[in-house]
Amino acid sequence: MTRVIMVRHLVAALATVLTLATPCARADTGPGAGPGGAPATGPHWTGTWEAAPSGTTRPRPGASIRNVVHTSVGGEAVRVRISNRLGTAPLRLGAVTVALQEPGEPAEPDAVPGSMRTVTFAGAASVVVPPGTDLLGDPVRLRIPADANLLVSVHTPADSGPATYHRSAHQTNFLARDGDRTADERGTRYTADLGNWFYVTGVDVLGTHARGSVVTLGDSITDGTGSTPDTNHRWPDRLAARLRDLPAYRRLGVLNAGISGNRLLLAGSGPSALDRLDADVFSRAGVRAVIVMEGINDIKGTPEQRDPRALEDAYRRIVTRAHALGIRVVGATITPYGGHPAWTEAREAVRQEVNAFLREGGLFDAVADFDAAVRDPADPYRISPAYDPGDHLHFNDAGMRAMADTVDLRTLAP
Numbered sequence: 423m424t425r426v427i428m429v430r431h432l433v434a435a436l437a438t439v440l441t442l443a444t445p446c447a448r449a450d451t452g453p454g455a456g457p458g459g460a461p462a463t464g465p466h467w468t469g470t471w472e473a474a475p476s477g478t479t480r481p482r483p484g485a486s487i488r489n490v491v492h493t494s495v496g497g498e499a500v501r502v503r504i505s506n507r508l509g510t511a512p513l514r515l516g517a518v519t520v521a522l523q524e525p526g527e528p529a530e531p532d533a534v535p536g537s538m539r540t541v542t543f544a545g546a547a548s549v550v551v552p553p554g555t556d557l558l559g560d561p562v563r564l565r566i567p568a569d570a571n572l573l574v575s576v577h578t579p580a581d582s583g584p585a586t587y588h589r590s591a592h593q594t595n596f597l598a599r600d601g602d603r604t605a606d607e608r609g610t611r612y613t614a615d616l617g618n619w620f621y622v623t624g625v626d627v628l629g630t631h632a633r634g635s636v637v638t639l640g641d642s643i644t645d646g647t648g649s650t651p652d653t654n655h656r657w658p659d660r661l662a663a664r665l666r667d668l669p670a671y672r673r674l675g676v677l678n679a680g681i682s683g684n685r686l687l688l689a690g691s692g693p694s695a696l697d698r699l700d701a702d703v704f705s706r707a708g709v710r711a712v713i714v715m716e717g718i719n720d721i722k723g724t725p726e727q728r729d730p731r732a733l734e735d736a737y738r739r740i741v742t743r744a745h746a747l748g749i750r751v752v753g754a755t756i757t758p759y760g761g762h763p764a765w766t767e768a769r770e771a772v773r774q775e776v777n778a779f780l781r782e783g784g785l786f787d788a789v790a791d792f793d794a795a796v797r798d799p800a801d802p803y804r805i806s807p808a809y810d811p812g813d814h815l816h817f818n819d820a821g822m823r824a825m826a827d828t829v830d831l832r833t834l835a836p
Contacts, residue, residue: 468708469635472677476692478584486603488596494662495675496568497627505623506551511583513551523571531596531609575604588619634708635675640715644680648816660826715754722764730775753786755793760803761814788833
């Protein structure tokens with residue numbers, strides 16, 4: 423099981439709480455921020471962004487990586503979660519910073535002047551992250567808007583072995599090859615683009631702007647494949663936009679725990695959904711609900727899952743564990759993929775049986791019927807042409823919006 427190391431150096435923590443929040447502010451990383459019960463009344467930590475580690479790639483020794491992440495809700499302070507979860511050697515970080523990204527089209531690696539902040543870990547600006555762990559940084563005073571881009575920059579001075587990353591960011595990130603450029607407001611030394619998020623796996627905000635957070639646990643469809651890059655048009659982003667229109671006592675941050683190629687039952691592209699529940703769902707700040715959209719890769723992948731009951735049992739295990747923590751679970755039906763090379767009549771029969779269970783089994787607190795929302799009325803085994811980017815499996819921006827609009831917001835935190 424992945425260990426999440428809480429950074430609570432006694433003196434630094436006391437000073438931070440006194441400086442950043444009232445005495446009722448919390449420093450919890452998971453459901454302790456109030457899932458299932460009454461929302462916190464004072465400033466509390468809420469997850470605003472997440473990227474679930476999906477694998478490892480070659481390290482970038484001596485370089486700085488500027489990760490661009492998009493907030494779902496805002497706050498008065500911020501903390502960053504760094505991951506060496508899938509690494510095999512201690513990860514040495516020479517420096518980590520957070521800043522607001524300067525708006526512009528196209529987006530550049532420039533920070534809003536005056537917004538650059540150093541992220542410390544138990545008061546230290548550099549840190550070593552043991553393999554198999556996530557590390558939560560100290561709180562940083564910085565007003566964070568909702569629906570805004572942050573720059574989380576990391577410098578790796580040496581080769582620390584395979585780098586934990588999120589492969590399919592659908593977001594342009596930036597690389598500076600010539601040393602520690604984490605504190606540069608101007609991004610001129612960031613001369614290369616990256617399509618991945620390196621090391622950073624979560625961002626929390628402190629405030630009263632949201633009741634808590636909802637995690638979207640899924641595969642490439644949740645990860646955003648098919649949507650327009652650099653626009654935040656994934657269906658969880660669209661869900662976040664809907665939630666921002668609610669009053670603060672009903673508003674939720676949205677944490678995207680989608681991994682392209684992910685499966686419920688088997689590891690492959692990242693750990694299986696069952697194996698990553700603690701790290702990607704239950705350890706996150708203020709989680710009140712989770713939306714589960716997993717199963718298509720079990721059905722069509724290699725080896726394929728031919729027994730619907732195996733998937734049904736996996737859903738039961740997720741719901742049982744979530745309910746034990748007071749977290750609501752919304753089950754999402756598996757969307758059509760007729761016309762895709764992996765489609766067969768036998769696999770379609772499994773999908774239909776699993777969807778019938780999702781709709782009628784009475785297991786979930788609510789159901790989001792994505793299948794009904796996006797299928798072609800003339801051919802329900804296929805995606806509606808208006809939503810199909812061409813691969814007959816994923817969704818374009820309009821399809822992502824249709825899925826997000828299917829979620830009944832009242833079911834997330836009633």
